[in-house]
Amino acid sequence: MAANTPPQIQLLYRVEPGCLGPDGKDHIEGFCAYAQQHISAPEFATYRFVPRYDKSKDEVSYTLRNKRLSLQQAEQFLAHFGSQRSDFEEHLDEQLAEAIDQFLRPS
Template identity: 35%
Template sequence: MTISQQKLTVMFRIEAGCLGPQGISHVASFCKHAKAELEVLYPDFIDWHVTPRSDKSLPEISYSIGGRGLNRAQATRYLALFGHLIDEFEHAVFDHLPEIIDHYFGR
């Protein structure tokens, strides 16, 4: 199997604070909701994992394939195989986050 036949795992870590002052009580269920909404983005080559960001030393977004972590340059090359730039990809994810939050809170 070649790299382009494997899905890229995107680990998206959500800060409880982005959900407001009571975010800590919502973050776990919000992550499940966000995963469901993100799965419609790039379903052919992305496997989304969404989790609370409890360890601030970990990045908000990280990448892996087959359980093996990728550095930014490797993730950049992978996304380029599908015609995407990593900066644009990440901006699209972060730009979509407010909509996901609004859906979650029913706004």
């Protein structure tokens, strides 16, 4: 990362296998790879999609420079870019829903 490049917040999104239907567990790994390639983040963020096999882990978590952020810290970072966390996550949820539809659409 160049010295004058601002840091990017990373959103780790754990995707529930059930969102892909009853046999979602058979497709979740492929979907996460698909989502990684087809969903683009704003310039101040990066997304990482992984299966959510362990429900004790949060669905969404944020890091900055490899350090985990509290939700309040994530909100502060996003506010710096004129974004609210709820809007940021809602937009991503909409992108994920579209990606799921495309992924499940018969070829």
